[in-house]
Amino acid sequence: MDGAEFLVKFLENKGVEHIFGYPGGSVIYLYDVMDRSPLKHILTRHEQGAVHAADGYARATGKMGVCIATSGPGATNLVTGLTNAYLDSVPLLAITGQVDCASIGSDSFQEADIIGITMPITKHNYLVKDIEDLPAVMEEAWHVAQTGRPGPVLIDIPKDLFKAEFDFTSLPKQIITRKTPRKNSLEEQLEKVINLLKEAKEPLILAGGGVISAKASAELKEFVNYTNIPVVTTLMGKGSISEEDAGIIGMVGMHGKPTANLALSSCDLLLAIGTRFSDRITGNPKEFLLGSTKIHVDIDPAELCKNIEADVPVVCDAKKFLRKVIDKLQEKKIKLDLGPWLTTISHWQEKYPLCYEAGPGLKPQQVIQEVSRKAGEEAIVVTDVGQHQMFTAQYYPIKSARKFLSSGGLGTMGFGLPAALGAALGNPEADVLLFTGDGSFQMNIQELATLALNNLPVKVFILNNECLGMVRQWQELFFEERYAQTLLNGNPDFVRLAEVYGIKGLRIVNPGELQTKVEEALQHRGPVIVECAVDPRENVFPIVPPGGKPNEMLGRWQGETHISRIS
Template sequence: MTKIENIRGAQIVVEALKEEGVDTMFGYPGGANMVIYDALYDEKAINHILTRHEQAAIHAADGYARTTGKPGVVMATSGPGGTNLVTGLANAYMDSVPLVAITAQVGRSLLGKDSFQEADIVGITIPITKYSYLVKDIKDLARIIHEAFYLATTGRPGPVLVDIPKDVTQELADFVYPPEMDLPGYSIESKIDMAEVDAAMDMICSAKRPLMFVGGGVRNAGASEDVLALVEKLNVPVSWSLMGKGVIPDDHELNLGMVGMHGTAYANYAFSECDLILGIGVRFDDRVTGKLSTFAKNAMVVHVDIDDAEIDKIVPTSAAVHGDAGEVTRLFLKKLDEREDREDITEWHDRVEDWKETHPLAYDQTDIIKPQYVLEAINRQTKGDCYASTEVGQNQMWSAQWLQVKTPEQFVTSGGLGTMGFGLPAAIGMQLAHPDKTVLSMSGDGSFQMNIQELQTIKELKLPVKIVILNNGCLGMVRQWQDLFMDKRYACTVFLDKPDFVRIAEAYGIKGRMVMNPDEVEDAVKEALEYDGPFLLNIAIESEENVFPMVPAGGSLNNMLK
C-alpha cells in the first residue's frame, strides 16, 4: 500500500495513474486542467503525448488500448476540451475499449452557473460511457480513479469518465492507494452455467454443418490463442466480425474471412447454410446479420459473451454461456477431451471449399491502380508482420478483406461507431506502443482530412507511421450507396477541391510520394516501409471502384452484389 501525506489533488491524480500502471497518456491542456498539467511537469514515469486536438488524443489513447490490451488514458480541459472527447468516448463505448478519460471542470462554486468553459460532461456522456463520475470531494478522488480503472478494464470493458473540478485539484489531502472501492451495483463474478456449457457441447458435437464466429470480445479477453486452439481442435470453419479480425491468422486454412455486409461470399454462404453457429464475443450487429429473419435460418446459435445483456438481444440462442471468452473456451476445450461423439463434417468442409473456389475475393488489375492490389503489395512486403489502423469507409473494408495479420492487436479499426478520423491518431497510439514495429495508417482522402493536424504530432515525436491514402477524391462508401441504391445521384459526396496531400505532408516535414501507376505501387510501398521515419503514400484510385461483395442494408447474407 502506498501512502503519501498532504498532496494536491492534481498530484493524487498523477500518483493514482502511476499506481494503475499508466506510462503513456494523451491529452491537451487548458485553464481548468492546468494544475494537473503542473503535476505532470516533473513526472518522469508518465509519457504525456500532446496532440493537436482533443479528438485525436482520445482516438490515440483508444488505439493504444486496443493494441496493448491496457487501458488508454486521455486528459482534456473543461468545456470544449471535454466535448471534443465525445466522439472518441462513443467510439470506445461501441467497441468496448477500456479507456479512462480525465476531464477538468470549473471550480465547484462555479458549477451549474454556465461559467466560462463549463459543460455538463457527466450528463453529456451518460449514454456513451460505462460510467461517469464528477468528483465533488477530494476525499473521493483516489477511490474514484481506482474504480474508474477497475470499471474500464473488467467485465465488458468500456470507457469511464472522471470529471474533476479545478479547485479539487488544488486542495490538499492524504494519498492512500489502493483505496477501498464502493461499487455495490457492479459484480464481475464468473457465473458460468455448466448446464448451458454441456448443452452447448452437445449441439456442437452433433452439428453437421458447424461454423464458428468470433468477434471483439475474444480480443478484449485476450483469448485468441485459446479460441484458435478450439477452432483447430473442432476443425470447423471460422468467420469473424470486423472487430474479430486477427483472432484467427488471416492465412489460416480454416479462416473464412469476414461475414456480413462486406464479408466474403463464402463466409456469407456458410452462415446461410450452417446448422450451428458458435459465436464467441460477438454481438450480432446489423452489419453482420443483414436481414434478421433470414440470418442463419437453418442454424442453432450458441452464444458466449461476457455481457449478459447481449445474449438474446438480437438473435435467439439455443444455448448461451455468460462468461469470459477465454475461460469458457478453455472449458469447452476440456469438455471436448471427454467427448468422442463428434459428427463427421467432411461434407461440410467440402462444401465450404467449393464456395471458396467458386466465389473468391477478386479484382481485375487494369491500368488504374486497384486498392486491393495496393493491399496485396503491402502483404508481399510485410508478410503479415505489421500493425495497421484503418479509417472508416471503403479503405476500411478493403483492409479488412485483404490485409494480412496474425493477431487482433495488429488490426485496429472503428467498428460500431464507424468514426472517420479515427485511424491516423489511433496509429499514433499504436506506434507508441510498438516503437520498433511497422505501423500503417490505412486511410481514405475523406477520413484523412478529419484529423490531418496530427501529422504534426507524428513529426514531433518522430513516429515512423506509414500513411497510405487510397485517394479516390470522394466519400467513396457513401458514394457507393448512392451509386447502387440512389440511381447514381451523387449528393455532396465528391470533393471538388482536392488538396495536395504530399505537399501538405512536406509542409509538416514529412516525406510523401504520389503514386499514379500500377507499376509504381510495389516500389512505392517498399520505399515507404523501408524509409526511416514517417512516410505518406498518396495513391490515386478510381472513384468508381466499389467494395464487393456487398449485402444491401436489410438484405439477406446470401443475396450479395458481387
C-alpha cells in the same frame, strides 16, 4: 499531497506510461504537476485526436488508454472518441477538468455538463465533488474500465480539487463497488453445448472482438485444431485467429467474403463468441439464420438475446468458455466428422473467390495487397472508415490479435491517423500501417504535426479516389447515380502537405511504380505519407444490400462483367 499530485501518482502506480491530451484553463495545475513526473504526455492538436490516440494505444497494447482534456470545449471534443471506444469496448480513462465546485451550474466560462453529455456513451462516469472521494473514484474507474466487457470511463474533476490538500493516507482501504459478481452460466449450459457440437453436421464459429479482449486466441486455435470447425470473423474479430490458417474463411457481413457469408447462411449450428450480432452482419435480424441453432457466448449478459434470439445463451468470458469446452470434448473423446461440410466450403471458395477487375489504372485493392506482401507479420494495420476500410478488411490477411485496428461500431471517419500514432507509441518496435481515404484523412489531419514531432514510424497510405467512396457507391447502387455532395473537389496535394509538416511524401499513380514505391515507403525510418491515386469508380464488392440476408450478396461472379446477385 494535493489532488493533482495524487492523480499523477495514481497513474504512475498503475503503470501508465503515455497520456494523450490537450491542456486548458481548468487543468493547468494538473499539467504543471504532470510535467514534473515520469509520465510521458503526448500533446495532440485536437482533443478528438487525443481520445482516438488513447483508443489506438489501448487496442494495440491491451492496456488502458488515458487521455486528458480541459472543461467545456475540451471535454465536448472527446464525445466522438468516447462513443467510438464505447461501441468497440475499448478500456479508456478520460480525465476532464471542470470549473470549480462553487461555479458548477452557473454557466460559467468553459463550463459544460460533461457528465450529462457522456452518460449514454461511457461505461460509467463520475463527477468528483469532494477531494476525499478522489482515491475511491480513481480506483473504481480503473477497475470498471477494464473488468468484464471493457469500456471508456470518464472522471470529471473540478479545478479547485486539483489544488486541494488532503492526507490521502488517512483514508481507509477503498471499497470497490459492492455489486455481487455476475454468475457465469457455462456450467449449466456446458452439457447442451457439447451435445450440440457432437450432433452438428455443418457447424460454424463466428468469432468477434470479445475473443481478442479476452486474450483467447490460443484457445480458439486449439479448439479449431481439435474440432476442424470452420471460422468466420466479424470486423472486430479480425486477427482473433490467423486468417492464413486452414479452415479460417474470413470476415462475414455486409462486405464479407462470399464464402464466409454463404457458410453463415447455411450452417446448422452457429457458435458465436464475443460478438453482438451487429446489423452489419445480420441484415434484418428477424430473418437471420432462421434454420440454424445458435449458441451465443458473451461476457455481457445484456448482449445475449438482444439482437438475435439464441437457443443456448452462455454468459462467459471467451477464454474460459473455450478452455472448458476443449477439455470436455477431449475428456469425452468426441470427434466431429465434418467432411462433406468442409468440401462444400472449399467448393464455394473455388467458385466465389474474393476478386476485383484489374484495370489500366491503380486499384485500391492492389495497393493493399502489395503492402500486405511487403510488410512484416508484426506490422499493425490501422484503417479509417469507408471503402478503404472494407478493402483492407478483405484484402489484408491478419495473423494475430491486436494487429488490425478499425472503428467498427461507430464507423468514425478521422479515427485512423490519431489511432495509428497511439498504436505506434504503444509498440515502438512495430511498423504501423495506416490505410485511409482522402475524406477520412482530412477529418483529423491536424495530427500530422503530432506524428512529425514524435517521429513515429507510421506509414500512411491515402487511397485517394477524390470522393467519399462509400457514400458515392451507395448513391451509384441505390440512389440512381445522383452524387449529392460526395465528390471532394479541392483536395490538397498530399505529398506537398506531408513535406510542409516535414514528413516524407510519395505519390503512386501507375500500377507499374507500385512495388518500388511501397518498398521505399516501408524502408523509410520515421513517418511517410503515400498518396495513391486510385480508380475513383471502384466499388466494394460483394455487398449485402441493407436489410438483406447474408447470402443475398451482389457482386461479380465467375468472370462476369456485370453485378448480379449470387445464385
